[in-house]
Amino acid sequence: MTYVLDRIWQALGDATSEGTGFTLGILATIGVGGGPRARAIILRKFQPAPARIYFATNVHSDKVDEIQEHPQVALTLQDGSVQLRIQGKAVIADDAERLTAWEALAPHSRELYATAGIPGEAVDETAERVEDPGTAFQRFAWIRVDLEHLDWLDLAGPH
Numbered sequence: 001m002t003y004v005l006d007r008i009w010q011a012l013g014d015a016t017s018e019g020t021g022f023t024l025g026i027l028a029t030i031g032v033g034g035g036p037r038a039r040a041i042i043l044r045k046f047q048p049a050p051a052r053i054y055f056a057t058n059v060h061s062d063k064v065d066e067i068q069e070h071p072q073v074a075l076t077l078q079d080g081s082v083q084l085r086i087q088g089k090a091v092i093a094d095d096a097e098r099l100t101a102w103e104a105l106a107p108h109s110r111e112l113y114a115t116a117g118i119p120g121e122a123v124d125e126t127a128e129r130v131e132d133p134g135t136a137f138q139r140f141a142w143i144r145v146d147l148e149h150l151d152w153l154d155l156a157g158p159h
């Protein structure tokens, strides 16, 4: 049991420090109007005790409203023959934690928040794209997921 947990901690550490198949996950939430919602997110940070993972998002994205209404989330990661399923409670980080995360973010990642467009909304391709790097931080949200249940499956091993 401890062996599996060690492997999970190692895999999550590698995913956030060097980039692996586990770096990109599929996060599922409960839609505000009901029904499941799922989307790709990048794992940005992991800490083992207490067990938490973190990701960045746009504060105006649907997932932020969904997490506020239903904090229980599921995250599926897959790397080769290995799948890790996580259930947990998502928490929108406070301003102090948000600022620390923003300062650690690479410039090219910060640029993603320069556009005033709302993620997931239809794009008007005829309209001029509005970029405002000065207000990018206002659109940045930092989400913590407290890990509550883990399910590790390696199809290459006994299962």
Ligand SMILES: Cc1cc2nc3c(=O)[nH]c(=O)nc-3n(C[C@H](O)[C@H](O)[C@H](O)COP(=O)(O)O)c2cc1C
Pocket: 024, 037, 038, 039, 040, 041, 042, 043, 055, 056, 057, 058, 061, 062, 063, 064, 119, 120
């Ligand atoms: C490779 C890839 C990585 C992505 N990483 C993130 C991410 O880290 N955070 C995020 O909010 N959206 C990320 N997205 C975009 C989401 O999948 C999604 O389209 C967007 O966040 C809007 O989702 P929502 O309307 O369900 O909130 C990523 C998309 C792709 C294709």
